[in-house]
Amino acid sequence: MAGTMVPAILAENLGKTYTRRKRKSGFWPGLRAYFSTESERFAAVTDLSFRVERGESVGLIGENGAGKSTTVKMLTGILVPSEGRIETLGVVPWRERRRLAQNMGVVFGQKPQILWDIPARESFRLLKVMYAIPDDVFRFTYDEAVERLELAEFIDTPVRLLSLGQRMRCDLAASLLHAPAVAFLDEPTIGLDVLVKERVREHLIEMRRRFGTTIVLTTHDLKDISATCERLLVLDRGRLLYDGSRQGFEERFAHGRTLLVDLGSEADAATRGALERDLADDDVTFTWDTPHRLRVECARSASAPKVTASVLEHLHVADLAVQGAELDAIVTRLYRTAKAPA
């Protein structure tokens, strides 16, 4: 339809099954396996459907082997899906790889993108020509990257001599130089220290602000997501576990908070009983890790201030901490629940 914006990404019932040759250990079984055509099939991604609009920023999260990279490879046209339909920027990625490449930026955190033996600055110049980047765009993206990611110090050093973190910064800069309409970043913060991670997030935010770049980010560090993504796709063993806003995710899965209480002196049975009676109407569970340490799990309905007040009233509290509202904690719990047999 004329006037309708093509979505950045459209995936319908997407699936990828890898076939791998069966390998056996031991010499004779190994030799026999070598000459046989026996293979096993492994579904890395199953029945994945989602839609990403232009300008959105999406965090793709999931444990190791959840299928994040496989999904990114299908979205970028590197892998052909085994099932389902897929469109990136309105084209079938593997069929129109060149046209897509012109409008797409990709970082594979584990693979160097720019030439290994020459300085990053020269690779950047190469990319300027290869992507036909207009001067004004290049001036902005180049300066922004060099300053924000602090590349100046090593931009003239051959890439193979750089540390992982330095190389990653160059790769990220390189992938965004042409101000692509969509950027796929597969673990772009691997090997970066906290301060540099912060810089990377700022760079992504700035590129989005300036060019409306659609961003798909996979990561292990959920803080990357908190800072840059409004939407989450959570994968678990190749299946979509959650698709929605980050806030909605927190509301839906945040189970409440946990109060960690350290006691100055041991609480006797009577004191414990009084406390539990006091909070009997609230949705809380008490766990005594040691006689000196109490864990109070408060469901979302329970009022944390009230629980805290009650704890302080009954017990001789040496230290108190509240935890559990952070994305990490929620995701960890979610995985644990998903794994537990129903």
Place this chain on the structure above:
Amino acid sequence: MTTLAAPTLRQVIGGFCVLAQKTAQTKLTYRLATLITLLASGFAYCVFLLVWNEVYRQNPHAGPLSREQMLGYLVIAFLVNALLILNVESRFLQRVRMGLVAVDLVRPLGFVFVQLAQATGDLLVNAIYAVPIYVVGLAFAGSALYPASWLAAVLGGVSVALAFLIGFGVSYLIVQASFVLQSGYGVLFARAALHQVFSGLSAPLVMFPAPLRRVAVWLPFRHEIETPVRLWLGQATLAEAPRLLLEQAAWGMGLVLTGELVFRAVMHRHQIQGG
């Protein structure tokens, strides 16, 4: 409906040239390694030339070519071979193993042009090394290395360019095989052996036993070395030249196109390794 801008032709040509240049620069980083390879194979080749020299000293009519023709042929063959040693496969096999192909696949040049540009970079550097080889060759074979005429020089030059395309085409096919096999070293060694025998690197095909010669005629390898050498030295007649160049062009284009078709088929099956 917004249509996605495609890379322009100008952009592809520009990208091609800069990538070739940067690849050459990369290769020069390893000039010591290249130099050592060249010296080692150059030494072996000198011994080889000395043996032939001795053969002709003992029997001036050892073959259909005169001593000068033979030495001229061998030196130019070595030169053409040095010029056309491309890193396409070795660079590529390494990238397959590390799963770096993914990066080549998301460039607006397109996969085949990325590979061709890198091979062109190799050619540029090889051209630098070809000069000293020619100078050393002059000591052995003197005027026997000169092109037969201006026309022969031009024909030889065109023929070398087409030989480059053939060499690239064969490499590109090997690259596809390595996708399928996940490691293409077997194919690579097979190619090296075939090239060694059938390209005419060790001797012109007229010196081959008839059955081998008949096989060689049907393979692309002789067009990588024998054809350009014979055109340069005027050992191929001018009447033969158009047919030879056409055959070369057909092989070159045919191989690259086949590689491209196989590439498309393979992409449906292959899997990129790592991360």
